[in-house]
Amino acid sequence: MTPQPAATPPELKAQARELNFHYGAFHALKNISLPVYNEKITALIGPSGCGKSTFLRCFNRMHDLYPGNRYGGEIRLFPDDVNLLSQEVDPIEVRMRVSMVFQKPNPFPKSIFENAAYGLRVRGMNKKAELEEKVETALVNAALWNEVKDRLSEPAFNLSGGQQQRLCIARALAIEPELVLFDEPTSALDPIATASIEELMLELKEKVSILIVTHNMQQAARVSDYTAFLYLGEVIEYDDTKRIFTNPEKKQTEDYITGRFG
């Protein structure tokens, strides 16, 4: 889990290039350029309001849901090198490839099975056997299968908070995404549930690329391979996680990491 030495540079999954973002008149992201490597975990840290969630939500075009938002620059998704932010790209097509786990567990008012199967149904899958197989795989990957396999038809609300969040992870994984966005996935969970989600993320990066926003610096240090420190809508520093946390180049980064501000 330690970052690869620079000798064999990892493959790119996505690359933000001079990304700008406006909420109406507010310039929220300023000229952000950042790589997201394949089958690695990239963490975004920074104080509240620094734009890290805003940046994350550009990757699945969540901002398109609200009027008055404007993107500039581009986010390239590989291997096909397509600009996710292009006007010609349908946001729904983006979301077919890039899925997301939210801050608070947000299971749908449906059964556990139907929650995990939701994305598959959106993609037109209706065969029972196929759905069952994919749902089982997703629940196994989300480390939830053993706890729920006998109660798949129960409402998802019956699960505990940590289980609900793992169900949301299963929902995001079932569609076999190329990139999963985690928006402070453990901020509403207790330490034990948090530890299990972190462990899960480390297993997941074998198969999928992960971009995670976190408020918790220990979490970034524990799980991520690369870390970007954002402040006031700009990337102040980006590097191997180890270097960011042991020997940051910028004073601001060091101050934030050591808890002098934020």
Add this chain to the structure above:
Amino acid sequence: MKNSHPRARKRRIKEQFIEIGLLTAACSSVAITFAIIFVLLKESLNFFAEVPLFDFLTDTQWTPLFDDAHFGILTLISGTVTTTLVALAVAVPLGLTIAIYISEFASPRLREIIKPILELLGAVPTVVFGYFALIVVTPLLQKIYPDLPGFNMLSAGLVMGIMIVPYISSVSEDAMRAVPMQLREGAYAMGATRLRTALTVVIPAAFSGLAAALTLGSSRAVGETMVVAVAAGMQPNLTLNPLQPAATISSFIVQVSLGDLPHDSIGYKTIFAAGLTLLLITLVFNVIGYWLRQKFREEY
């Protein structure tokens, strides 16, 4: 600064008067409700002293004003049920569609325009709706079914449905807008379209509120008087066929109240038994609504 200062005493007395005044105002509405129930029960008991309850519930004719009097409330209930079902068949799909549109699709500006206009529909006096049914809708329907009588439950029910659309759409829209945004975002993030999100996530999440809208609309339709009195004819008719004319419980009550029956006659007393029946039906709707709200309440 002593409490016994005349100024302080005066103020205290004034405060007390105000408090008693407010309490009286609050109690009066409760008292009136109980008074209504009391009168209904008392007069109904007089009625049931003369007409057996069994006949009331099982007789198939309602002719309280004839020499050969029959008191089968089912006849009136059938009219109420039929007009209510026709009204809900119009109001539920239309109201829900409007609610989905306003809550999930319309831009904030459009929403600010549509909502007041829709609520204006609720401000039209019901007697106007009644004449609209009789003079506009019935002739239109007669172009399709030439045999349709001039008074019929279909036309009254359809117009009543239009009338309660604002109730259903407004309450449903509130319920749908109360669904947290993060739940919608969860669905959008999976690649769902707006319509799919509305149908598969927002509506199930808002179900308890939608049930409330449905029961509110039903109670409104069951109790509605003027539209059915004007457009459905006032002849008691035991049928569930909306193409027929019929009297409903409410239109019968208005018919007798406006007539010149002596107050101690059995014909006059029937309106209390009918009123009590109406009250019980709406009470049942409210209990069902309450139960649905509790059962499907989701906490976020």
